[in-house]
Amino acid sequence: MPSPSASARNTSGFCCASVATNGPIRSVLDVDPLAVGPNGFTYYQSYLAGLSPTDPNSVLAITAANAVPAGGGQFVVQWQSVPGIKYVVHKSTNLMDNAAGFLPVSPVITATATLTSYTNTVSTANAFFIVVTTP
Numbered sequence: 001m002p003s004p005s006a007s008a009r010n011t012s013g014f015c016c017a018s019v020a021t022n023g024p025i026r027s028v029l030d031v032d033p034l035a036v037g038p039n040g041f042t043y044y045q046s047y048l049a050g051l052s053p054t055d056p057n058s059v060l061a062i063t064a065a066n067a068v069p070a071g072g073g074q075f076v077v078q079w080q081s082v083p084g085i086k087y088v089v090h091k092s093t094n095l096m097d098n099a100a101g102f103l104p105v106s107p108v109i110t111a112t113a114t115l116t117s118y119t120n121t122v123s124t125a126n127a128f129f130i131v132v133t134t135p
Contacts, residue, residue: 049133050082062131063115067122075122079131081111086135089118092128102130 033044037053041060046053049060061080068074077089089106106118120129 050085060131060133062129064117065129068119073121073123074119075127076117076119077129077131078115078117081114081116083111083113085133086110087116087131088134089120090130090132091120092130093124093126095128102128108134 031043031047033042035043037043037046038056039046039051039053039058040056041049041051041053043053045051046058051060052058059080062077063080064076064078066076068076079087081087087106087109088104089109090102091105092101092103094101105120109116109118120127
């Protein structure tokens with residue numbers, strides 16, 4: 001395999017990715033940031049989220065979103081997580097605003113298990129949630 005150019009090499013000591021796009025992988029910078037892995041995320045997104053980019057089942061996905069019975073508008077959002085990765089839950093009441101309409105509603109949540117949840121009060125007829133990783 002050809003070696004990546006000097007400009008593509010990373011000497012910062014970050015952990016290696018698992019799929020080569022142009023020679024040996026020494027860091028996340030040696031992988032094309034726009035290449036999409038079998039899990040549907042780019043290799044860079046997988047790296048940031050702590051996912052395995054070569055495992056199609058390794059995804060960041062909301063697994064449940066349910067109203068709390070007699071919870072006074074409380075709504076629980078649960079997602080697949082990676083212990084140690086930090087997440088923030090965002091909510092929007094209007095999908096027409098695209099991502100600009102989503103605002104953070106949770107503090108930074110550090111996952112301690114493979115499922116994490118957050119409870120939020122919903123006071124409108126519509127509420128849409130996304131979960132994002134954060135540094």
